Amino acid sequence: MSSDDDAPPLKRSSSPLFEPSADIAAGDSGAKRLKLTDDDDDNASVDLEQQDVASIPQHISISKEDSLHTRDPYPTPEYRDHINRSATHAELEAATSPLPTDLVFDKRRPRLAAYHPFIEIVEAEVPKACIGFLRLYKLRKQEGYINDTMEIVYEKIVESCIPKQRYPKTKPVVFIGVMGAGKSQLVSALLGIPDIAVTSDSERGTNIVHEFVGLKKDQETRFLVEALYYPVDKIEKRIMTLCRAVFDYFEAEKQQETDPDSVDEADIDELNDRFLDATNVLHTILCDPEDDDFATKDALGEWLKHQWANSTLVETVDKLMGLTSAYMDGRGVENEIEMVGASSVAQLKDIYEGLSRPPKSLNGRHPWPLIRSLQVHLDNDFLNQGVTVTDTPGLDDTNQTVVDATKNYIHRAGTVLIVAPNSRCAQSSDIRDHLRLANSAGKMRNTQLVLTKIDVQGGATNNVNLPAASRDAIRKTEEAIRQIQQRKETLVEEKNRIYALDNIDAKQKDKLRTIDQELEAIPGDLEQETNILYQHQVLGRNANTREDMRGKLREITRSKNAADLKTHFTCSTDYEKLQHGTPVGGVPPKFDLGGTGLPEIIELLYRVPAEERIDTLTNIVQRKLPRSFENIISITSKTSFERHHEMRNAIKSTLENQCDAVYEMLKDQLNGSFPENIGKRIDEHQDSTWPNAVQPIVKKWEALPGGTFQAYCRRHGHWKPGRNQPETHWNQEIQSVFAVELQKGFDGFVDDIKTFQQNLQVNIIDMIFMPLRETLNDKAFHSASNSAGFLKAVDDRKDDLLWALNKAFEMLQTAVHQVRSDAITDHDDDSYVGSAMSRTYDYCATLSAKDFPKKSKQQSGNRAAKVKTRNGKSVSGPHAERMKRIRALVADPGPDNIFCAVGSAVSNSCKDIIPEWLKKVEARLKQTVESIMKEFNNRYRVPEANGGEKEGAIEAELREEAHKALEYFYGRGKMMLDEAKKWEQEGQDA
Incomplete structure (x- = not known):
């Protein structure tokens, strides 16, 4: 029995070497994310243990008559060679069953394999293919049959026999x-x-x-x-945050009264805004006309001020939580x-x-x-x-x-679609901010841009600047419009000529009627061509915008390896008119259905579950269940051959030695790349180069008024003076000093990782599986029955290992990208700069005049040192101390500056990631060795002294049921899956 029989033929949605992502929503039902380890399906099995034998078919909604074993699916050559089962010509003819042809395709759905009618058929037939074996094994087990190895395989079949229960939950x-x-x-x-x-x-x-x-x-x-x-704990946390905002405002008011120079007016304004927001939210939850303390917002504000002066924050929150819980109970909120x-x-x-x-x-x-x-x-x-x-x-x-x-x-x-008006995308900073937000949430790979309102013209379109294909389409459409207009003029002239005649005969009257019909159709034709012209112009403009936005992800992430930003263009108003009709008196749509862009978004939505679903089904039908039934056959029909122990030891020794060699080579390469690309740059610049470069930035900060300086500290470096003024962030300015240098280092490191990935693929084949093949070139082994099946199983394990390690390298690059983001892209408190600055920000924010009492003349020698600002003015007291602390951390050379802290954070993070990742790789290599050895043990045994015993009747009938199941999975089931994928590929190629 294989320990990695969860491996798919192509790809899967989760990492085989790492635990599921922490952002998988709690309570995900259905299938867990697939892994290559054996512990991924523990909680999702069909509970056959709770059913008696007679109830098993009903439990998975089939009857005995429904068994697919009577359907005689077509056994492909792959099946016959792989299982090495002899069959007469008559048996093969009987096993042939054509695929259904009376298929109904849902026209609403895109041409994706997951939506081919065959997929629903396969989903329904998989449990039917398994039920014969499951029913028989259950019965024999109740009669006393015991086989621990087969029990493990049985459980795996139970876990996978209903594909719909294995599909991963789709994220929003x-x-x-x-x-x-x-x-x-x-x-x-x-x-x-x-x-x-x-x-x-x-x-x-x-x-x-x-x-x-x-x-x-x-x-x-x-x-x-x-x-x-x-949940109640989250509500309590939210109320705590709101009350803290209220208390902070009251504290700032008090500080402004006692030390006006220490508080910036804009800071007070922002704290007041937060106070108003907090009281608005609290009043929304707690408003009670019959309670004087909560009847109005002003009354609530006074009550909160009384709480601030006379109670603790925790006591205030407890009081409000009691009122909130009573309100929810009154609304009938359950669970x-x-x-x-x-x-x-x-x-x-x-x-x-x-x-x-x-x-x-x-x-x-x-x-x-x-x-x-x-x-x-x-x-x-x-x-x-x-x-x-x-x-x-x-x-x-x-x-x-x-x-x-x-x-x-x-x-x-799971997917983030950033929506912005098309007319404002060029000037808007919102798109960049939202891309940064998606990046910091770890969603950059699944983030796309949707530009709306493409029917709103953002200025005259200059056709010269459009792509060549658009210019050509516009030229042809303009020519068609001219021809329609010329035709109209010709018809009018001909009509006038006929009317000018003294005598109009019947033939000329017929011609006039024909002319009138043509003239009546011309406005519609002209409108249609005008709309086509407009659509070509818009599509051309969109193509230019798409090109402008293409590199935004690389700009935001500061990574040359980031993908292109995919951009969609939509017109919802025209789409709704095309779907539901134009309102009376409304403007008819100018775009056709495809031109509105919404069909493209709808296809995107259909794709979200389709890929993971087809991968999971393929994994079940073409790998997981076939491999389980192959294991049943191996367990019940072990082959006897001489030199069993010698061959087993040779296989194990070859695998272990070669896997160790491949692993050590990878470890040396990876451990050498980080210091060469990133560590060296940090060591060269962190002590003096970067502190010197940041001096002008710090001097600019020191020119700020004392209250503003403190406000920056209170906000941990963030400040936005006004709605129409640019946002500034000290953390981001610090990052700008070292970002370019570290960006080069990270790019080099990622390039090395890609090279190591290619090298590892070659080494796995050349250094592990080719030597194993040489070991297996043993006459005694080849003369043994079922050697072809074992060799095929070894090839399967090789494919599984290559796939798993490719996914592992994706995870490694993701982890390195997160370090890059924390170092040079993100600038919140969780970033490396933000984390290193946080304590100093907090200390500086809390300093006030009371911490620096005025000295008498006798104490003048102990006065706080004065600091000169950029404009030459000397300051002392809390502002001087803040400037001193910030300068010491940011601009002073030495091992304690911010750049050394960031350098250490980068180094420590990568030093944590690499060894942990290497452990996972080493474990996956060992798992492959164990899997191959288990396969060998399942297939072969030492010859008995008496020439071997006959296999038991139970094993024979179980083996027969396994063969019947495999006929489906290598025949009809495989054919329908392949046909669905072919149908999708043909649609893409069309």
Whole structure:
């Protein structure tokens, strides 16, 4: 029995060498992510142990008559050679069964293998192919048959025999962007229901994320809304954050009264904004007209001020949590869920108003701050495939609570679609900010850009600047328009000529009628060609924009290895007109269906679950279950041959020695690359070069007013003076000093990793499996029965190992990219600069005048030292101390500066990653050795002294059932999967 029989023929969705990602949402049902280790399926098995023998078929929804063993699937040459089972011509003829031809294709779905009708057939037939063996083994086990090795294989078959239960849960597709970008209108158009998403025009549409998902089991209404509340501990944490913002404002007010120079006015303004946001949210949750303390926002503010002066923060939070819990109980929230049904969009809007979008005239409580997301269940084909489409509030919302909820949700997403108006993309910094947000959430590989409102002209189109293909299409269309206009002129002239005649005969009257018909059709033809011309111009402009945006990911990540940014262009209004008709008095659509861009987005949504689903099914049908049944055959029909122990030891010795040699070579290469590419650069520059380069930046900071300087410290280096002024961040300015140098180092390191990956593939073949083949070139071994099957199994293990190590290298590059981001891209508190600066920021932010009491003349010798700012003015007290601390950390040469701290963080992170990664590689190599040795032990045994015993009747019938199952997996099942993939490939090639 193989320990790595989970390996797919092509690829899978998770790493074989690493644990599942931490951002996999808790409570994922269905299948776990597949790994190459044996511990991945422990909790997802079909619970046959709880069923008696008679109930097994019903448990997986088939009857005895449904068994595929009577269907005689076609045994391919691969099956016959692999299993080495003899069959007469008559048996082969009987085993031939043509594939179904009366197929119905769902025209809504793209041409992807996962949506071929054969896939549903395979999903239904796989359990039928397994049931004969499962039923028989269960029966024999109850009769007393015991075989520990076969029990393990049996459990693996049970775990995989219902493919739909093994499919990984699809992570959400989240649409993010600023208010008014067109997110909600786009979502409504994609779902085919106008206004199902809450739209807005540059103002808040909704306060929480809306998840649109497929129908819920036994759903009775057209729409079913589930408000998913935060867990109690998260609600308590949120209320704690809000109360802390209130208390911080009161503290700053007090400090301003006692030491006005120590507080910046803009800082007070921001703290006041946070105070107002916090009191607004708290009042939304707690408003109670019958309680004087919570009847109005002003009353709540006074109550909070009293709490600040007389109680602790924890005591205040405890009081508010009690009121909040009572409010949720009163709403009927059970297990953190509140459910409401709706039969129309109008009713749905009322539900939104009550749960996620409070009216401006709200006078009372509202639960939205307590709700993490709103799930709307509806009947939609791609949603029913498992896709979740998520509409989010604008990331430029003035309420930070709303923005933070959206940012947190991005970590749960699988695909991030950044939505922005096409007319503003060239000047907008929002796209860059949102790309950085996706990168910091680890979603850069699955982030795409969607530019909306392509029908809004951003200035006159100059055809000269368009791509050659667009210019050619425009020229041809303009020529067609000219010909239509010329034809119109010709027809009018001919019509006038006929009317000028003194006598118009019947033939000329017929001609006039023909001319009138042609003239009547010309406006429509002209409008059609004009729309085509417009579409060509827009598509050409889009092509230029796509080219401009192509390198944005490399710009954001500062990595030459980042992929191109994929950009889509959409017009939701024309799409809805084409789908539902143009409103009376409305402007007809100018784009055709493809020109609106939405079919492309819909295909993207269908693709989200399709790839993982087809990979999982392929893994089950073409690897996992066949390998399990092959193991059953091996276990029940071991081959006897001389020199068994000698051959076994030779195989094991060859594998272990060669795997060790390959591993040591990889370890030496990898351990040498980091210091050569990155470590050397850090050592050369961190002590003096970078501290010298940062001097002008620090001097610029020192010219700031004392209150502003402190405000930067309080915000950990971040400052945004005004809405129309550029955002600045000290951490980012520090990064700019060393970013270029480290970027070169990381690029070189990643290039080396790619080279090591190629070398390892060659070494695995040349240094491990070729020597193993030479060891197996033994006459005694080749004369043994079933040697061809063992050699094929060895080749399978080689393919599994190569695939697993390729995935491991992807994970290594991802880990290195995260180090790169923490070092030179991200600048929040979790980045290396932010982490190293955090303690100093906090210390400087808390300094006040009371820490520097005025000295008497007798104490003048002990006065705090004065510091000169850039403009020559001397300052002392807390501001001088802040400047001194920041300068010492950032600009002073030596081992304690910020650059040494960042260098150490980079070095330590990579030194942690590389050994841990190498351990996983070493373990995977050892797993391959163990797998091959288990395969050998399952297939061969030492000859018995009496010439061997006859196999038992039980093993014989189990082996026969395994053969029958394999006929399906190597025959009909494989053929249908291959045909579905071929159908997809033909569609791509067309």
